[in-house]
Amino acid sequence: MNTPTPGALAEKILSGVGGSENIESLTHCATRLRFQLHDGEKVDQATLDALDGVMGTVSQSGDRFQIVIGGAVAGVYSDIMNLPSMTGGATPRPQSDAEVKAEIRAKGRGRLAWLDNFFEYLSDSFRPLLGVLLGASLIIAIASMLDAFGIVDFRSADKSATWVFVDSMWRSVLYFLPIMVAYNAAKKLKIDPWVGATVMAAVMTPNFTGMIGSKTPGVTTTTNATLGTSESVAHVFGLPMQLNDYGGQVFVPLLMVALLALVYRGLKRIFPENVQMVFVPFFSMLIMIPLTAFLIGPMGVWAGNGLGTGLSWLNGNAPIVFAIVIPMLYPFLVPLGLHWPLNALMLVNINTLGYDFIQGPMGTWNFACFGATAGVLLLSIRHREKDMRQTATGALAAGLLGGISEPSLYGIHLRFKRIYPRMLVGCLVGGVIIGVLGGVNTKAFAFTSLLTIPVFDPMIKYIIAISAAFFTSMALVYFADYRTKEERVQANAERDAAEAAAGGKAVVPAQTVAADDRELVAVGAAATATGASAGTVAGAAAAAGTPVAAGEAPAARKGLELTAPVAGRVVGLGEVEDPVFASRALGEGVGIEPSDGHVVAPVDGELITVADTGHAFGIRTANGVEVLIHVGIDTVKMQGEGFDVRVAAGQKVSAGDLLAEVDLGAVRAAGHPAVTLMTVLNTADMTSVEPHTGQDVTAGTPVVTVLR
Known part of the structure; x- marks a missing residue:
């Protein structure tokens, strides 16, 4: 399997999602490309799933679509954004009034669209922080390992300046996480992300946190004797404001930005565009910083503590x-x-x-x-x-x-x-x-x-x-x-075919073989050929020995004789109606127009494959010749009706042993040619495979001579 070049993969992905004109926005996380599309119906999901380099796809409501790439996602994202058709990035195209109304109606019909939007908001607020969170966790892990081996006391209250500094390397991520979350959340809601970050930072400055437990005028601190906890309240403009350390909080910025988005958009409607840059951020800060400090902050802390307490209760009681x-x-x-x-x-x-x-x-x-x-x-x-x-x-x-x-x-x-x-x-x-x-x-x-x-x-x-x-x-x-067992057989056959190709033999790709014949390739190393294409099998056979016509003696050289599996008229593969067999893609051999449905083994060996439907059998001889017997054309579609199988895979058989009884009348009534085909799957490994055509035979008559 050849992995496409990065540029080629980017172009195929772009085509699969409906082209650049169908992309409203494109972002990525640690493993996934995340598309917001104009029309999700234009996505060719099956084609995208089949691309090398694509691990999978996820379709979501609201015309959102994800493509999972893995660790190479950043490179693929960059390749897509650098394509000529993506110049200027993905921007919303103008919509007609009818399209706008249709979009609103569609959203109204999606009963769980609000839930998708909620989780999307949460996910996109955290997802870009994946790298720094991972980095911080590894720093913690290294320090913990050193502590576990007694190299340093990681939990000591009087650590040296060195380890205080190391602490700051990971604490920076967790402590300032609310500011980072606020930035991402504001960006997700398409408002100025720096306003969101600024509002959150205002209640995390040393000026604000320094009031907690201090003797600053207007600040009172009370202690809960039962719980041993203290609570500080500042009286600002005559109003009580509960003081909290918001370091590490995540619910506060999520709640704050949700309200900030409403305020920010409302202000944009009030102020003319030429003064929005000054007054929209100004009034947003003027409104949201007090709201966060007085109301949203304490509520967010309460909500987070409440959820944590509930889970803690479950963990403690059950x-x-x-x-x-x-x-x-x-x-x-x-x-x-x-x-x-x-x-x-x-x-x-x-x-x-x-x-x-x-x-x-x-x-x-x-x-x-x-x-x-x-x-x-x-x-x-x-x-x-x-x-x-x-x-x-x-x-x-x-x-x-x-x-x-x-x-x-x-x-x-x-x-x-x-x-x-x-x-x-x-x-x-x-x-x-x-x-x-x-x-x-x-x-x-x-x-x-x-x-x-x-x-x-x-x-x-x-x-x-x-x-x-x-x-x-x-x-x-x-x-x-x-x-599954069937998937394993096919996968191993395709592997053998690939290995044979790598060894210098031309192979028939699995996708060129009809679906009902794929399991047959598993009998051996797959159908092979000695020339540049499947069609050269016949040429190789002819070069090694000319097919023998009716009445002629078999080749003088001693070889393995394959006998007729059924009685009837022997014809060349080029005369049968199946293009795969006719092209020798499944090896050289013969076709027999059967006169009865008594199917027998043409050679001694082991049954490697017995189709559940009874239409095909694969036999491998002791010296490695792989023989396929296929009863009728497209008879797999009969689902075993009219086929009475008498053997099982793994069984040893001798030439002449009964393999199956076939109701030829049922085969023909179903509209399928009844010709029984016998080929040597690994023809390319043989010196020659000589079919003896143009004769009427009984079951057991030699019809193919194989020379190793």
């Missing part, structure tokens, strides 16, 4: 239920991008409780996911699947070292339906273990990878749970396979 629900839920949330709200709660827990109890159970889902990928990798090595081996290796590295599951999900798991049920068993096993052992906490926001194991406490419980999840999923996927 820990097994909690530990099972989290890992079983994540496999369905992540593909839809709906996992960010839970990630936000993790940050709230760390900020309010000083620790988080969600990430431990969540880690078992991640490692179950990575275990399933490891199972696929082992199978790809066993079956010599180069492309899948590369995909699985990259996905496993991204998971185990970075804690990122999307490459595994979109590159592998969602493509093969057999993986998910087995992966969920791993999630269940890991969740049960964490629940039974009493839960796992962490004091840091960390992507669950091998590198971040030391940040979890108790670490040994966490290791046991994620190991069980990983190896359970890996074993189930490996021993059950991620492909």
Whole structure:
């Protein structure tokens, strides 16, 4: 499989989504291209899914569309934006009144469109921060490992200036997260993102936070004797304002920006365009900073604390239920991008409780996911699947070292339906273990990878749970396979064909073989030819030995004789109505117009393939000659009706043994030619394959001579 050049992939993606004129906006995250389209109906999703370099696609309401690329997404995004047709970027095209009305009606019909918009708002507010959050989590992991090995006391209250500085490297991300979230949220709602960031920063300045617990005039601090907590209230303009440290808060900026968007757009309607740059930001700040400090900030803190308290209650009162629900839920949330709200709660827990109890159970889902990928990798090595081996290796590295599951999900798991049920068993096993052992906490926001194991406490419980999840999923996927039996046969045949081509033999691509004949290629290394195309098989056979006409003696050289599988008139493959057989794409051989439906083995050997429908049989002889017997043309469509199969795959047969009884009348009544075809699939490996045509024969009469 040849991966297209970056530019070619960009052009194909652009064409698949309906061209540049159909793109309203295009962004990307860590693994996905995210399109807002004018008309989602113009997307050719099947073509996009088939592209090399595309892991999968996700269609969403509101003409939103995602294309999963993986780690190379930034490069593909850049290639698309640099295409000539994308000059100036993707901008909304003018819409007619009718189109505007139709769009409004369409949104009204989408009962869950508001829910999609809500989660899209949450996701796009956090998604661009993925890189810095991952970077911070790895810094924490390194420091925690040093602490675990006794090199430095990471939790000490009197750390040296060196480690205080190291702390600032990761705390910068978590503390100033509200400003970053506010910027992204404002950008998502298409208002000035710097206004959103400024409003949030106003309540995080040293001037503001310095009032907490201080003796500043107008500030009163009370202590709750029962809980041991203190609360500061400032009297500003005669009004009480609860003081909070908003570092690490995520609900406050999300609530604030949602209201800011309304204020900002309202101000734009009030002020003339030539003065908007000055007065819209000015009045937005003048209105929203007090609103945030007096109302939205305390409400956001309350909401976050309330959700965290509720989950904490569940974790404390039903820990097994909690530990099972989290890992079983994540496999369905992540593909839809709906996992960010839970990630936000993790940050709230760390900020309010000083620790988080969600990430431990969540880690078992991640490692179950990575275990399933490891199972696929082992199978790809066993079956010599180069492309899948590369995909699985990259996905496993991204998971185990970075804690990122999307490459595994979109590159592998969602493509093969057999993986998910087995992966969920791993999630269940890991969740049960964490629940039974009493839960796992962490004091840091960390992507669950091998590198971040030391940040979890108790670490040994966490290791046991994620190991069980990983190896359970890996074993189930490996021993059950991620492909069905039929898919495995076809995949192995295509692999053999590719290997034969790499060895200098021309092969017939699987896509050129009729769908009902693909399973037949699995009998051997695939249909091969010695020339530049499938049609040269006949030429190779002719060069090695001229076909023998009726009445002539077989070639003098001793060879393997293939006998007629049915009685009837022997004809050359060029005379049959099937273009695949006629072109010798499935090897040299003969066709027999049958006079009865008694089908027998033409040679001694092992039955490698027996079609469930009874229309085809593959036999491999002791010295490696691969013979195909195909009864009728397109008879697979009969679904076995009229075919009484007497053998099974893996069975040893001798020449003359009964393979099947076929009702030729039923075949002809169904409109299918009854000609029975017999070919040598690995003709290219033979010195010669000599058909003896133009004669009437009984079953068991030699009709093909094969020389190794």
